Amino acid sequence: MSVGRETDCLIIGGGIAGLSTASRLADRGKRVTVIAAGKDLSHCNSFYAQGGIIYESLSHDSKSLKQDIQEAGCHINYEPAVDQLVEMGPEMVRRVLLDKAHVEFDRDAEGEWLRTREGAHSENRILHRGDESGKAIQSAMIQLVGGLKNVEVLTEHTAVNLLMTSFHSTDRSRLHEPARCFGAFVFDQNAKRVEPIFARHTVLATGGIGQLFLHNTNSKFSRGDGIALAHRAGCRLENLEYVQFHPTTFYHPKSTRFLISEALRGEGAVLINDRGERFAKKYLPEYEIPELAPRDRVAQAIHQEVLSTGAPCVYLDISHKDAGWIRERFPFVYGSCLKVGVDITREPIPVLPGAHYHCGGVWVDLEARTTIPRLWAVGEVSCTGVHGANRLASTSLLEGLVWGVRAAEAIASDLETNTPLRFPDIYPWQAESAVADPSFLHQDWLMLKHTMWNYVGLIKTDSRLRRAEGILGELSEGIDKFYRRAALSDELIGLRQAVLVSQLILNACKRNQKSKGCYLRGELEI
Numbered sequence: 001m002s003v004g005r006e007t008d009c010l011i012i013g014g015g016i017a018g019l020s021t022a023s024r025l026a027d028r029g030k031r032v033t034v035i036a037a038g039k040d041l042s043h044c045n046s047f048y049a050q051g052g053i054i055y056e057s058l059s060h061d062s063k064s065l066k067q068d069i070q071e072a073g074c075h076i077n078y079e080p081a082v083d084q085l086v087e088m089g090p091e092m093v094r095r096v097l098l099d100k101a102h103v104e105f106d107r108d109a110e111g112e113w114l115r116t117r118e119g120a121h122s123e124n125r126i127l128h129r130g131d132e133s134g135k136a137i138q139s140a141m142i143q144l145v146g147g148l149k150n151v152e153v154l155t156e157h158t159a160v161n162l163l164m165t166s167f168h169s170t171d172r173s174r175l176h177e178p179a180r181c182f183g184a185f186v187f188d189q190n191a192k193r194v195e196p197i198f199a200r201h202t203v204l205a206t207g208g209i210g211q212l213f214l215h216n217t218n219s220k221f222s223r224g225d226g227i228a229l230a231h232r233a234g235c236r237l238e239n240l241e242y243v244q245f246h247p248t249t250f251y252h253p254k255s256t257r258f259l260i261s262e263a264l265r266g267e268g269a270v271l272i273n274d275r276g277e278r279f280a281k282k283y284l285p286e287y288e289i290p291e292l293a294p295r296d297r298v299a300q301a302i303h304q305e306v307l308s309t310g311a312p313c314v315y316l317d318i319s320h321k322d323a324g325w326i327r328e329r330f331p332f333v334y335g336s337c338l339k340v341g342v343d344i345t346r347e348p349i350p351v352l353p354g355a356h357y358h359c360g361g362v363w364v365d366l367e368a369r370t371t372i373p374r375l376w377a378v379g380e381v382s383c384t385g386v387h388g389a390n391r392l393a394s395t396s397l398l399e400g401l402v403w404g405v406r407a408a409e410a411i412a413s414d415l416e417t418n419t420p421l422r423f424p425d426i427y428p429w430q431a432e433s434a435v436a437d438p439s440f441l442h443q444d445w446l447m448l449k450h451t452m453w454n455y456v457g458l459i460k461t462d463s464r465l466r467r468a469e470g471i472l473g474e475l476s477e478g479i480d481k482f483y484r485r486a487a488l489s490d491e492l493i494g495l496r497q498a499v500l501v502s503q504l505i506l507n508a509c510k511r512n513q514k515s516k517g518c519y520l521r522g523e524l525e526i
Contacts, residue, residue, distance in 0.1 A: 073388020389517025
């Protein structure tokens with residue numbers, strides 16, 4: 001038998017989706033191993049989410065939430081998935097986040113949960129903790145999972161490839177069996193070695209793809225690892241071209257990009273140009289409050305205004321609100337902007353769109369199954385069909401929570417009712433030793449990010465996609481040749497995965513000639 005860790009379930013990624021899966025599996029008495037590439041479990045998009053999570057409105061009108069989701073998604077949402085989110089969402093928030101993890105969302109003077117409204121929502125239904133809701137949720141989930149004795153967490157571990165019966169078994173007769181996943185080859189960043197983790201079930205929870213783009217709101221490790229792993233294993237992928245660009249990311253030459261929460265617009269912030277004029281109504285006349293239109297429409301309006309004025313950015317102004325209230329309600333945005341000299345209580349915030357959320361990903365069913373047996377996907381890496389062509393604000397954390405619990409229930413049931421998977425013997429990992437020049441890696445990353453931003457960004461045209469195809473093809477060929485003989489690092493693994501996923505997104509864009517939702521093809525039209 002091959003030597004390596006064994007577990008009932010290997011979860012690759014430690015955001016809300018992965019941790020909700022782990023927590024529920026632990027409740028069912030299963031052994032779980034969670035791996036994450038960062039130094040700790042705060043290095044994920046869940047931690048950096050600002051706006052909040054959908055709960056339920058005071059009217060308890062689930063039909064209006066379903067309608068909001070479908071309208072934002074341009075009615076190409078998968079209706080059974082939307083129904084599942086709407087019906088199970090409030091219960092999961094209560095059971096997991098409120099009753100079990102004890103997340104302390106903001107309350108009013110009477111102790112009731114405060115609910116806010118974000119873009120394209122028809123009602124106030126979003127629970128929040130200032131503008132650091134993701135931090136509150138993720139911190140509580142980390143503490144919850146940390147207290148579970150049958151959950152092992154391995155940080156600074158990066159998945160290299162999934163273990164597949166069709167690829168890795170030393171018994172050639174097993175190659176004729178239906179392909180199944182039985183864990184992953186994992187790179188230990190500190191020990192500098194690759195070892196197998198054998199798992200009866202494997203869950204992809206690696207998050208999004210924002211780091212493929214020069215300007216984005218995502219964490220360092222949101223580079224498409226899970227999609228690359230799934231593609232190499234033969235999984236069905238869906239809607240890869242639907243990349244949502246958040247309308248408002250902080251723009252300043254002395255600062256990296258970071259998200260300016262949609263909740264600011266929900267609380268009354270307005271968009272103005274460099275002359276101090278509100279401009280969104282000009283492009284979005286059908287909306288009573290144009291700043292609260294769906295994200296794709298607001299991003300396009302900002303893009304058009306920048307083109308027409310020649311200014312480097314536009315501005316988001318909430319300074320008309322009480323200064324004390326601003327500091328209390330939006331501590332992260334206030335503090336982050338102040339570090340580079342922008343006091344949002346007294347002046348507008350410079351903003352531009354940035355890559356934010358991937359509506360496509362690894363195809364899954366209502367229980368998070370992929371098309372590969374014993375391989376599951378939860379959270380942003382997956383495509384449940386909920387979001388359609390554009391994600392409604394604050395649905396992402398809820399989707400990860402709901403599908404995480406659903407996956408855990410299905411995995412636990414399988415482990416309890418079916419014959420345990422016999423792990424095949426595998427060939428050991430063949431380590432290479434060539435040293436990767438850091439300057440080469442840095443330059444390749446820059447080339448990738450600039451290419452994706454300039455040619456596969458907010459607006460896709462045939463000429464831009466052709467240019468990207470040539471650059472990415474040459475980049476991919478060079479990286480693959482070098483990868484075969486280089487000593488591994490997390491950065492090199494991530495670069496290899498990122499180039500592959502960039503090409504997959506590019507190919508999806510080439511196939512889809514029709515603008516819809518967050519996918520804009522051809523010349524900009526609003």
